[in-house]
Amino acid sequence: MKIFNTLTRQKEEFIPIEEGKVRMYVCGPTVYNLIHIGNARPMIVFDTFRRYMEYKGYKVNYVSNFTDVDDKIIKKAIEEGVDAEEISGRYIAECKKDMEGMNIMPATVHPLATQEIDGMIAMIQTLVEKGYAYAAKDGTVYYRTGKFASYGKLSHKNLDDLQAGHRDIQVTGELKEDPFDFVLWKPKKEGEPAWDSPWGQGRPGWHIECSVMSKKYLGETIDIHAGGEDLIFPHHENEIAQSEAASGKEFSRYWMHNGFLNINNQKMSKSLGNFFTVREIAEKYDLQVLRFFMLSAHYRSPLNFSADLMEAAKNGLERICTAAEQLERLKSASTKEEMQEQEEALYAQSAQFQDKFEAAMEDDCNTADAVSAVFELVKFINMHVSAECSKEYLQKLYDRLDNLCGILGIHIHKEEQMLDAEIESLIEERQNARKNKDFARADQIREELLQKGILLKDTREGVTWKRA
Ligand code: AMP
Numbered sequence: 001m002k003i004f005n006t007l008t009r010q011k012e013e014f015i016p017i018e019e020g021k022v023r024m025y026v027c028g029p030t031v032y033n034l035i036h037i038g039n040a041r042p043m044i045v046f047d048t049f050r051r052y053m054e055y056k057g058y059k060v061n062y063v064s065n066f067t068d069v070d071d072k073i074i075k076k077a078i079e080e081g082v083d084a085e086e087i088s089g090r091y092i093a094e095c096k097k098d099m100e101g102m103n104i105m106p107a108t109v110h111p112l113a114t115q116e117i118d119g120m121i122a123m124i125q126t127l128v129e130k131g132y133a134y135a136a137k138d139g140t141v142y143y144r145t146g147k148f149a150s151y152g153k154l155s156h157k158n159l160d161d162l163q164a165g166h167r168d169i170q171v172t173g174e175l176k177e178d179p180f181d182f183v184l185w186k187p188k189k190e191g192e193p194a195w196d197s198p199w200g201q202g203r204p205g206w207h208i209e210c211s212v213m214s215k216k217y218l219g220e221t222i223d224i225h226a227g228g229e230d231l232i233f234p235h236h237e238n239e240i241a242q243s244e245a246a247s248g249k250e251f252s253r254y255w256m257h258n259g260f261l262n263i264n265n266q267k268m269s270k271s272l273g274n275f276f277t278v279r280e281i282a283e284k285y286d287l288q289v290l291r292f293f294m295l296s297a298h299y300r301s302p303l304n305f306s307a308d309l310m311e312a313a314k315n316g317l318e319r320i321c322t323a324a325e326q327l328e329r330l331k332s333a334s335t336k337e338e339m340q341e342q343e344e345a346l347y348a349q350s351a352q353f354q355d356k357f358e359a360a361m362e363d364d365c366n367t368a369d370a371v372s373a374v375f376e377l378v379k380f381i382n383m384h385v386s387a388e389c390s391k392e393y394l395q396k397l398y399d400r401l402d403n404l405c406g407i408l409g410i411h412i413h414k415e416e417q418m419l420d421a422e423i424e425s426l427i428e429e430r431q432n433a434r435k436n437k438d439f440a441r442a443d444q445i446r447e448e449l450l451q452k453g454i455l456l457k458d459t460r461e462g463v464t465w466k467r468a
């Protein structure tokens with residue numbers, strides 16, 4: 001499989017550190033509000049990448065953090081007059097609900113920054129001992145970027161050029177040695193959460209948490225580190241500087257970054273206020289549609305969000321589900337069990353769409369082309385199934401479609417909720433059957449409703465029902 005590696009700016013063959021295993025870290029959200037659909041993009045694309053790796057037989061150790069200590073969380077806690085923990089706890093729970101709705105598999109581990117403070121202090125101490133970090137008078141600990149020779153290698157920036165362009169930010173009286181030195185530990189401010197450390201009470205900077213959690217759960221060198229492209233600089237550049245200076249080893253072999261989800265060609269972000277939360281989208285659409293919309297583009301391309309594109313994704317998804325329903329319907333009505341010779345040949349032909357799908361995913365997780373292969377399979381199904389087909393043939397085509405959609409994280413089998421009107425009309429039919437002493441039919445209807453999770457109760461006033 002080929003992956004575009006931000007580090008080398010090339011597509012490279014993926015070779016894992018350990019055969020058959022993938023160690024992957026994806027930077028997660030800062031939890032101070034409901035997530036927006038821009039935040040959902042890395043979740044969806046890297047979950048799909050993970051599913052494909054698992055389909056190929058890799059055991060994927062997938063770690064994704066929640067940043068639960070941060071200025072924005074503290075600000076929100078102060079506004080509401082509650083603890084920071086209450087804010088982060090609330091939005092982690094909400095984020096998990098959204099993830100479930102988008103069918104994102106839970107990570108192997110979802111570490112929380114606040115639970116990993118000891119590890120962060122230990123790594124900062126190592127950096128200080130090795131001369132890569134220093135404590136300023138006020139208790140802030142900074143990373144000494146000038147000492148890390150390959151600083152800038154991920155973002156392809158040159159520190160000298162950067163400094164030349166930013167002389168103006170070298171404010172006199174600044175506690176840093178260099179404007180590009182970044183914070184590893186900041187001293188406590190009144191009313192903020194704080195932990196004891198060799199530099200006094202305080203809290204960690206943002207970058208150190210990912211270096212530490214990645215090391216703890218995946219080891220000093222990992223296979224893949226991923227996130228949105230806004231994280232390349234400074235966040236990921238700083239993670240490399242911290243981890244590689246501390247361990248003396250390569251931090252991550254491959255770096256994957258998703259493009260932005262835009263709105264009117266501008267990055268969707270909380271600060272610009274041009275966002276839709278996943279929750280808002282869920283009011284109008286099944287979140288599968290959002291997932292399908294995201295996967296219809298290549299993960300590295302910018303993607304512009306629009307109502308038209310969401311409608312197109314909805315229609316596309318419906319086309320797939322309709323083909324799946326057709327297969328199920330024909331299969332239950334079919335009287336032939338086993339595949340006929342001609343069907344064997346057709347089924348073998350349909351393997352070309354699976355091959356196309358795989359070839360697309362092998363090429364840097366090209367979900368846009370993988371989705372096209374699914375549509376081609378759907379077209380093939382629509383052309384080559386009829387009431388004459390055997391159950392085995394129909395089932396095999398169904399399984400092929402289901403398998404490919406499963407890698408994309410899309411369910412094709414709709415757990416259809418019965419409408420109230422449908423339930424009421426079945427109840428009426430049951431009452432009539434009873435009046436006509438057709439108890440077998442009446443029982444059959446009760447059973448049918450039960451299977452769909454509808455419980456009936458016969459009362460003196462009539463029949464009442466509820467959903468289980
Ligand atoms: P944040 O909570 O801002 O740190 O973002 C969490 C993740 O969402 C990071 O991987 C970001 O790069 C990503 N992200 C935020 N906004 C967007 C966007 N508009 N498009 C794509 N990814 C984004």
Ligand code: ZN
Pocket residue numbers: 026027028210235
């Ligand atoms: Zn991170």
